[in-house]
Amino acid sequence: MSAFWKIAVIGSGPAGFYATGELFRQQSWSFKVDMFDRLPTPYGLVRGGVAPDHQKIKSVAKIYNRIAENKDFRFFGNVEFGKDIFRSDILEFYDLVIYAVGSPSDRSLKIPGEELPGSHSATEFVAWYNGHPDFSEHKFNLSAKNVFVIGMGNVALDVARILAKTPDELSKTDIADYALEKFYESKIENIWLVGRRGPLQAAFTPVEVREFLELKNADVMVEGGTLQLDVESQRFIETTASKDTKKNYEILKEISKNNKYKKKKRVHFLFLSSPIEILGSKCVEKIRLVRNVLVKRDDGTIYPKATGDFMEENADLIFRSIGYHGNPLPEIPFDQNSGTIPNECGQIIDKRKDKLLRTREYVTGWIKRGPTGVIGTNKQDAVETVNRMLKTIIQEKLKPMEQNDNSVFESLLKERNVDFVSFEDWKLLDEYEINNGNSQDRPRIKVTSIERILEIIQEKKRK
Template identity: 55%
Template sequence: MGVQPTFDTPNWRIAIIGSGPSAFYAAQALFKQDSWPLRVDMFERLPTPYGLVRGGVAPDHQKIKSVIKIYERIASNERFRFFGNVEFGRDVSREDLLEHYDAVLYAVGSSSDRQLGVPGEDVSGVHSATEFVGWYNGHPDYRHGQFDLSSKSVAIIGMGNVAIDVARILAHRLQEIEVTDIADHALQELAGSQIEDIYLIARRGPVQAAFTPVEARELLEMPEADALANPEELQLDEGSQQELDAAGRETRQNLEILNKMAERGNTGKPKRLRFVFLTSPAEVLSEGGKVTGLKLERNVLKQRNGKLSAAGSGETFTLDCGLVFRSIGYKGLPQPGLPYDAKSGTVPNQQGQVFNPETGVACLREYVAGWVKRGPSGVIGTNKPDAVESVRTMLQTFLDEKWQPKEATGVAEIEALLESRQVDTVSFSDWKRLDEHEVRAGQESGKPRRKVSDPEEMLRIIRSG
């Protein structure tokens, strides 16, 4: 990256909080600095690494998960250590980390989700896509989720890739998902699903839809479900046509796929995936505290600050459904001691360096990468240049400030602190023991792995080895 030290040093110690793609790409960028003697310690709240690659990527997308092989190579570096089952803010504080490390990089992602902000949203049967995705992926936080799949109709508010994932999992035949690494508890519940109609609802038009062609194209090939789009909703107004003309290849491919859906129509398959554009939820309808439907409002597109935005037309209609998922974006949560932008759900930063807008002061030894830095956007690979930028800023700051590494002062290792607090840490070799257990259990039943979702069971398996 062109940043070179001008002095010989002991090891610089870098702490990375989180273990998803941005965390591993940051570690990779650090290790590529051959002239810098660096050690990287990665801290993860769960006993398992890889963040959304393990807990977010759909089980029928195993090829995407192959990126884990890259992360394993990074973790094999002798200068890398993994501390799983260690929660930032509970087991170690910001002050602890700044005392033991020359810099701290937060790659904690966006673990919350945005609300619809409509009446009735809190009734039973309304869930976030985050909950459902975590549930079917065996994420420990969501393993006890309860989803009523007895309804004939389900509505998904939002039309990004996560919404498409949710729709696809609901529309799959059992034999297509039982050979994946979907959580056992989810497979059992999905086997009894009565869902026939799945509505994907977007407030804007087809040109503005956030899904990618790869995701949408899969829906055309589902043996159990027809993917349907209303031809009238695919007719573009002048503003949308101009936006399409200026858009990239993926947007044009999306329109081609949607038009194929409209042309093919309903072929009589048992399930239907229905794309609904220019529509927003106005109210969640319920009886006895349980969702029974949605009151929806038709939208029109209007130019606002050079961008097409959805505005309500006043025309409303009702959609009967017994299950609603909101999938309108992730949102980062405040981190202990760090500045926080509540609107974007991110930590304010300048090229990855944490910045406090209230004081106008940069936090010279603290950095962010990934969604907590830029917001929940992009694909897995987007995190690589993002992390590289943060690491570049970090190392340049080391040079500019003419610091000496903490190791030169004889500061203690973090293990002593964790041991004194009786934290049951999980090393990367510990994780590999659990990994091998899951893969072995999966092979016995024709799956890539059978995930363990209970943290206590994870630790039991690790310690029994």
């Protein structure tokens, strides 16, 4: 048998799976992959981020399941790098490692009042309604009437759309049960989406914004005439604007024509505005915003410049959705500014060592390039990382280590009392969730506590 390389992949989101798939695709190499995730469930943001009413997108997990079927693949869920396992363990037992841990933190607005109760990150809210075990105990005041979502990317639109939907619409999704209960009590009337730039600079995609025209119980409107374009913007939309920008503009025009408000809730698109303060004595009561104008820099890029025109609106609940940020991992270089692991085409750069590049350590996905792109973007990204890894193996004349017994790492985890979950274990939970969902005409009913997940797996294994 030809020698094989043992690879550890840290993180089981799209990036981790695409990197694994790319390794297994190599005809002239043999790889064994052990994938670790701090959660007992795989797929990263496909389970914990993608909106519950976007089930088609979640079906990408079928591709990951096929990768997991490879005989040389093992999953170790409920194992956290930096808590249960460390860099020294990985470098002792594996030839190479790929970190694919994503960017789970959010960026803050850095404005006064941001810490008041009622002001949250979209990250927390999304993770809460998606049943992420770390967030299931969080509380959100859905008896609020006026909600502000700060940001105009797809995640901001997800949050606004979920808030605007009726509980009956949500009840056919895999939204966490506790969240669905709270949505039945929701008193929300106004949902504001706030963007600092104009409609032509919005980061959302046409598919996402079009969904607002189809909401059962919410009217949608564009605030304050921002769709009247100046000469330059008009020329831009007619000439160099991307297809998506043109489509976004058409959809927003359609939205702005709506002047009959008959439904219970309203979604307001507010462009060219930035929050400057959140006001309230004990909790969020109001939000103060400044109007912006767009200014062109010498290099042609456009930025929003604050005017002296302010507005104050009642606000009971605020979600900031202005970008994600990675978290540092112990003993791994980290760039605080970008929130990523410094790398060259996926190979980790370590400026503190004589050797600039770490030969055995790689990175892929959001923690490599920052939180941009769609799920599929992580595939090209993983291909780049794997290619770089193969090139380095050849250039540096690396050799696979003496083959240690495949059960050694398992034994180490057991010694440390780490209750790890295999892919077969996860499939038992998966089946349990889907069966429970079937009885209620839902895709699945998620189990949202780690303790309960582990119990169910044990119960199923005993049967």
